[in-house]
Amino acid sequence: MSTExxxxxxxxxxxxxxxxxxxxxxxxxxxxxxxxxVLDVPTWPGSEAGAHLDLRLTAPDGxxxxxxxxxxxxxPAAPGSPGQVVLAVDEVPDGEVSPFLxxxxxxxxxxxxxxxLGAFFVWRPGQSTRPVQLxxxxxxxxxxxxxxxxxxxxxxxxxxxxxxxxRTPDDxxxxxxxxxxxxxxxxxxxxxxxxxxxxxxxxxGRLTRESFAARVLPAAERPRVYVCGSTGFVETVAxxxxxxxxxxxxxxxxRFGGLT
Amino acid sequence: MSFATRxxxxxxxxxxxxxxxxxxxxxxxxxxxxxxxxxxxxxxWALTVRDETGTEHRWSWDELLALGVEDVTVDIHCVTHWSxxxxxxxxxxxxxxxxxxxxxxxxxxxxxxxxxxxxxPLEDLLDGKAWVAVEADGAPLDPEHGGPARLLxxxxxxxxxxxxxxxxxxxxxxxxxxxxxxxYHIYGDPWKEERYW
Ligand SMILES: Cc1cc2nc3c(=O)[nH]c(=O)nc-3n(C[C@H](O)[C@H](O)[C@H](O)COP(=O)(O)OP(=O)(O)OC[C@H]3O[C@@H](n4cnc5c(N)ncnc54)[C@H](O)[C@@H]3O)c2cc1C
Numbered sequence: 001m002s003t004e005x006x007x008x009x010x011x012x013x014x015x016x017x018x019x020x021x022x023x024x025x026x027x028x029x030x031x032x033x034x035x036x037x038v039l040d041v042p043t044w045p046g047s048e049a050g051a052h053l054d055l056r057l058t059a060p061d062g063x064x065x066x067x068x069x070x071x072x073x074x075x076p077a078a079p080g081s082p083g084q085v086v087l088a089v090d091e092v093p094d095g096e097v098s099p100f101l102x103x104x105x106x107x108x109x110x111x112x113x114x115x116x117l118g119a120f121f122v123w124r125p126g127q128s129t130r131p132v133q134l135x136x137x138x139x140x141x142x143x144x145x146x147x148x149x150x151x152x153x154x155x156x157x158x159x160x161x162x163x164x165x166x167r168t169p170d171d172x173x174x175x176x177x178x179x180x181x182x183x184x185x186x187x188x189x190x191x192x193x194x195x196x197x198x199x200x201x202x203x204x205g206r207l208t209r210e211s212f213a214a215r216v217l218p219a220a221e222r223p224r225v226y227v228c229g230s231t232g233f234v235e236t237v238a239x240x241x242x243x244x245x246x247x248x249x250x251x252x253x254x255r256f257g258g259l260t
Numbered sequence: 261m262s263f264a265t266r267x268x269x270x271x272x273x274x275x276x277x278x279x280x281x282x283x284x285x286x287x288x289x290x291x292x293x294x295x296x297x298x299x300x301x302x303x304x305w306a307l308t309v310r311d312e313t314g315t316e317h318r319w320s321w322d323e324l325l326a327l328g329v330e331d332v333t334v335d336i337h338c339v340t341h342w343s344x345x346x347x348x349x350x351x352x353x354x355x356x357x358x359x360x361x362x363x364x365x366x367x368x369x370x371x372x373x374x375x376x377x378x379x380x381p382l383e384d385l386l387d388g389k390a391w392v393a394v395e396a397d398g399a400p401l402d403p404e405h406g407g408p409a410r411l412l413x414x415x416x417x418x419x420x421x422x423x424x425x426x427x428x429x430x431x432x433x434x435x436x437x438x439x440x441x442x443x444y445h446i447y448g449d450p451w452k453e454e455r456y457w
Contacts, residue, residue, distance in 0.1 A: 014443060017456045021263075054341070056282070057268040064262070065270055066282050066341045096271045096284070104267045111265055117456060119442040120294050231291045235404060238296035248374055251296050 015045045017053075020113045022085065024105055031171045034090040034139065035102045036072070041113065044083025046076030049150035050122035050143040050226070050254075053085070053115025057097060067097045070143040070228075070254070071116065072174070085113070088173055090139040092258065121226065121254045123147040125154035130224050133217045134162040135237050137229025138171070140256055144228055145174045152181050161187040161223075163215050165207055165233070168195040189215050209240045219245035228254040276345065278335050280450040283343040289397075290342055291404050294438075298374040298424050302408045307392065308427035311363045319357070321408070324392060327356040332391055334414035336421070337450040348398065351391030351412055357428075358386060365430040369437060370411050373424040377437035379446070380413060380420055382430075389415060392425060417448040417455065 022039040030036045047053075056066045069087045077083035091102040105111075121143060123132065132151075134144040141164055151160050166172050172190065182188040191211075196202035203211075217223040225246060227237045234255045241251050272284055279285060302321040309317040319327070332349040368385060370378050384390065393412040394401060401407030406423025413420045419439045440446050445454040 017443070056262075057265045057270070058262045059268050059270045060264045062262075063270045063273060063275075064282065065268075065272065065284060068340055100268055106266075109266050110263065112262065114456075117443065231404075235291075235297060242296050248296050248298065253293060253295055255291050255293065257290050 014119055015047070015116055017115050017117055018043070018045075020044055020115070022111045022113050024107050024109045024111070025084070026107060027105055030088050030173050031090075033102070033171075034088060034173060035105075037087045037089065037101065037105065039085045039087065039111070039113075040082045041085050042077055042082040044074060044077050044085055045116070046083070047071050047074050047085075047116030048119070048122040048124060049146040051116040051118045051146075052121075052143065052254075053113045053117055055087075055097070055101075056112040056114065057100065058112070065097050066114075068117070070146070072142050072146055073149060074116075088139070088142050118254075121228075121252050123150060123226065125150065125156045128224060129158055131159040131161070131217055131221055133223040133225045134160065135216065135225065135227045135229075136162065136164045137233035137237070138166065139173065140227075140229030140233065140254070141173050142228075143254060144226060145178065147226065148181050148186055149177070151185065157185060159187075159217075160185055161189070161217055163189045163191065163212075165191045165193060165229075167193050169197045191215070207237075209243065212237070212240050213244055216241075216244075222250065224250055224252070226252045226254075229256060230258040231255040232258070278345050279343055280337055281453055282341055282455075283337055283450065284341055286342040286344060289344065289405060290338065290340065292338060292340055292419065293404075293423065294376070295374065297403045298372075299403050300373050300408055300424060305408055305426070307357070307409070307425065309357065309361050309430075310427065311361055311430045312365055312432070317357075317361055324352055324357075324409070325394070327352050329394065330391075332393070332412065334412070336414050336418050338418040339444065339448070339455050343450075347396065349391070349393050349412060350395035351393035351409075353388060354385045354390045354392065355388065357392065358382075361430075363430040365432050367431040367434045369429045369431055369435065370420075370422040370425060371427045371429065372422050373426050376422065376424075376439070378411075378420050378422050378439055379431070379435055379437040380411075380416070381434065381447075384413060384416065389413065393421075415449075417445070417450050419444055420448050 026038040028036045073086040391412040411422040
């Protein structure tokens with residue numbers, strides 16, 4: 001039973017994490033509660049799809065706060081062109097860092113980044129031909145969007161499927177980008193928990209094991225599964241996947257925090 | 261190279277000397293795991309220590325508890341930047357577990373149900389520094405937090421405190437475990453911010 005977590009892809013060379021200074025190039029509303037930050041990072045070495053970084057803020061008196069954020073998109077620095085990193089941040093009510101990033105950050109502001117981090121929750125083109133099932137809850141779509149984009153950029157033909165649970169149509173992150181990626185090699189399936197788009201027959205409500213099972217690749221196809229979202233969402237989905245027959249070693253998870 | 265970010269003052273500001281650099285005090289208990297949460301019944305659970313001769317020392321759940329469960333109050337520090345201070349645990353000291361294990365080897369690989377591993381020098385597990393924890397916050401350890409039993413090595417970053425513990429293997433060299441092969445630090449001292457390498 002005890003499937004070892006895939007440790008076979010380990011020995012590959014890896015970009016060592018390092019400190020970087022980032023300058024905010026652009027801030028954009030992503031959803032009513034989230035912002036997209038486009039950062040210029042002159043020293044960014046590039047990162048794999050699914051990786052994250054630590055973002056550190058320092059107050060004038062030296063007080064510091066660090067939090068992890070997934071890389072939605074990035075371009076490595078090259079001679080004559082600075083690297084770029086795109087993050088997307090949801091405001092956690094009463095949080096210390098996320099309300100600052102969502103409300104207060106402006107173009108020109110400088111932040112410190114440490115990364116890239118996380119070599120396990122990543123997707124690499126050509127790594128395997130087994131189909132891939134992505135499961136996102138809310139902000140958890142960030143690293144999965146990065147994987148879907150990398151998959152398209154590499155013209156990789158591995159079948160990809162993304163199940164994305166959001167509250168309402170206004171809460172879809174990377175809505176335009178995902179719509180553009182959807183097609184023959186990416187099946188996109190949005191689940192609305194509070195309100196569906198007007199004029200559609202989409203059922204509204206939280207996922208159940210049955211509605212979930214009907215919308216993901218069956219265990220018989222042996223997909224590699226990546227699940228990301230709040231801790232409660234990931235716990236629930238990972239439990240269902242195992243009950244549906246997916247091997248523990250095929251289920252990669254990233255828990256963003258919180259309880260629900 | 262740190263500089264102040266415009267407009268940031270910070271809200272939490274616990275300036276407790278027990279907080280290592282880069283850590284934020286939390287009251288809840290976040291979860292860091294690479295996969296699904298294994299569900300292990302204490303009736304099926306066992307702890308095994310395997311030495312270089314291949315000899316296995318084995319304890320069932322009841323046998324482990326019979327070694328003596330003690331109260332432990334410690335601070336824990338997760339690599340994802342949160343810490344909890346003065347957290348109350350109950351567990352069995354690893355001094356008791358390793359008492360009859362004869363080994364020349366100085367390093368240990370901790371193994372979990374679910375296949376995860378993490379490496380720790382033996383000296384970091386002895387002399388009252390580490391436990392097999394079975395309770396936290398006054399209740400049996402939840403599966404999410406590594407129950408029924410997890411390693412507790414509070415002086416190292418918390419990924420070293422392997423969840424769903426099922427045993428130890430003695431090693432001649434400090435081989436990296438699962439998390440360490442994915443870039444987490446080979447030792448993990450939170451006071452030196454040994455997060456990644
Ligand atoms: C590997 C990794 C990648 C991440 N990537 C992203 C990302 O791409 N985008 C993003 O928006 N966030 C991401 N997060 C979450 C992020 O690191 C912070 O936890 C989040 O922004 C809250 O920080 P804060 O300082 O505002 O809240 P804090 O002041 O740290 O916490 C306030 C309260 O909110 C709770 N809380 C913390 N996180 C959440 C959450 N996600 N949902 C509900 N409650 C929460 C805390 O437990 C606490 O009780 C990621 C986390 C990890 C571990």
